[in-house]
Amino acid sequence: MDLSAINPIVLIASLMVASTPILLAAIGELVVEKSGVLNLGVEGMMITGAICGFAMAVETGSPALGFIGAALGGAALSLIFAFLTQVLLSNQVATGLALTLFGLGFSALIGQSYIGVKPPTSATLILGLDAMVFVGIGIIAVTWWVLKYTRVGLILRAVGENHDAAHALGYKVVLIRTAAIAFGGACAGLGGAYLSLIRVPQWTEGMTSGAGWIALAIVVFASWKPWRVLLGAYLFGGITVLQLNLQAAGVKIPVEYLSMSPYLITIIVLVIMSADRTRTALNAPAMLGRSFHASN
């Protein structure tokens, strides 16, 4: 075992890269949940964003256009969810799960001709970090500011807290939620494209491999607070990178234990976070997962 092979600066840089996809997906889902909607289709929207971004970048040769395509692709898929749950009032949990399954299959279909293709490389800024890492942090900062200090953020929180009261005051609950869902879809799409264009970078079927579910867990871990999403994502990314480094350094623990450790630690952290039931309920949007139907 040679732990001195692990360079802390490289470790931090690779931690930031490893956590960016889930960070992007989680901040999008945070906004969706703040509006009172539970969209379990994050995984499906991520993988759709991954292939849409990949295809767009390959066809145009521009990674930036790829990311825009990914955001549009993720948002388009999420609008299907919005139509089903907000207009047709379908069950959010079942619809979200269906969206994940649909996204996985749909992306595999589009991706047939892109297997083995190399995407255009993205420019790096410092320490091998690309612009998207900082865009992700920027989105978190903006989301925090909007939710805390602006009227739009206040209305969004109000809709998630009590949709009947918001409706009685004349706010358009369905419209606001649809916008939040589309934002969530776009962020998940960006997260997916970050995987296929930068982190990996190539296209393989099912390449998100559960990142969307981790993003959902991070929202709960963060108690629906934007900066804690950053913390949660870095924690998860850090453990992922560390276990890879430990494997490379030849630690004498079976590889399977190391690879399962990020997920195991996520579960343990979630259990600790939700141990105090009343405090968790205090932070969660009160209308989370409940359908809204104007009764008059």
Next chain:
Amino acid sequence: MTGKLLTINGLTKAYPGVIANDDVSFQITNGEVHALLGENGAGKSTLVKMIYGLVKPDAGSMTLNDAAYAPNEPRAARSAGVAMVFQHFSLFEALNVAENIALGMENPPAMGQLSAKISQVSGDYGLPLDPHRLVGDLSAGERQRVEIIRCLLQDPKLLIMDEPTSVLTPQEVDILFATLKLLREQGTSILYISHKLEEIRTLCDEATVLRGGKNVGTCIPRETSASAMAEMMVGTRLSPPQKAYKKLEKTVLQLNGLNLSPASPFGTSLKDITLEIRAGEILGIGGVAGNGQDELLGALSGEAKSAPQSVQMDGQNLGHLSPNARRKLGLLAAPEERLGHAAAPDMTLTENAMLTAAERENLQSNGFLNWTRSRSFAEKVIARFDVRTPGPENAARSLSGGNLQKFVIGREILQNPRVLVVNQPTWGVDASAAAAIRQALLDLAADGAAVLVISQDLDELMEITDRFAALNEGRLSAPVATSDLTVEKIGLMLGGAHGMEVAHDTVVHP
């Protein structure tokens, strides 16, 4: 004091199967308090929703200050000078007072300025309020102040108040009335919706009575007796419940220093509650909503478990037992929330009968359910309590509030309980159904059961209970014989007016 503010002309609104408002017309003049009277389901709520732009009328028109007025959303109503305080508060518990108020305004100032303005207006009208507190931590009276101040900040010409006193202590009602009279002096008209006749007689200048969606007449409340107004409202005479003579027997249920922490973040913890109820007695527990009523019902029904000896029936420890084990022994409960707590909304009445009566009515054997017996038990409840429904195979959700309430209370009463605990037995129920339920509770006690009635309706408690205790911030006062009580005394027992007496003296008369 003259000049028409709002004229309503032939407003009609029909829903599938029911005409909520049928050709309703009346006028509100400037600077008057106008009462809108009626039973539940008489169409009061639909009418004010049309005035506030939440519902569009099928026919009819309104004029406000001689201009046509047809708001298609609340925003339009607010900008025309119409504001509304809702019956079920339209507040957001996890947001603070200033944020709640900002949400109800068209162009709110920056948060800092808004907070200062809230403090100023709340001081002017004697309704003290801290803009930075979380609404979830406020009492019902304080929450209402949030709604009122939200309206006042928009300088309304017409203020609509939907059943504003139903959650207030008598002292809080006095303070509210002082504020409303001050507003009237300043020229604001108030549309005051209620079915409490004495309140209307002290406060209102004119009253319009609705029955079955129709305007059945107007009157000057000060010059009309309460019973005459009640007759206009109901259409027939009502007989008050009869208390039978009864002799009190031995103690059945005892609570010994019951302590319980709440299950929800805005719940109240119960602190050292001690009481005993004798067979044949009705004990009333009063208090403003949110002072531990739901938690007390949960502790008695078995939804929340406590130390074994803290709940005792016939000397046996029950605190650790589950609801079904307690039902088996004869401790039954009917919670406040009809849909979702007392009854499963999408299940039929037969299935709902099975849910609580399986144990005591032998509706099951060895884990198999006997639907025939459950159905006949449901039919018995329907017949005995005059529940208006096509039959026991209808979903609980399809019943009106009053009918479902009769069903859930009747379902427990017919199981022949040793002790029955009810929370808000007549909340949102029309006068005739309420009278039937109260009579049934009196009959049950006369037959030797102990009955615990938790209610916020003081008139109801005065009418049917033998002893009264007040629940305030999770603590229970010592019980007092109801015959020795006046409404004022009860108000003081309920913990005063939550620090509002101070404010009372500082009302500024401009």
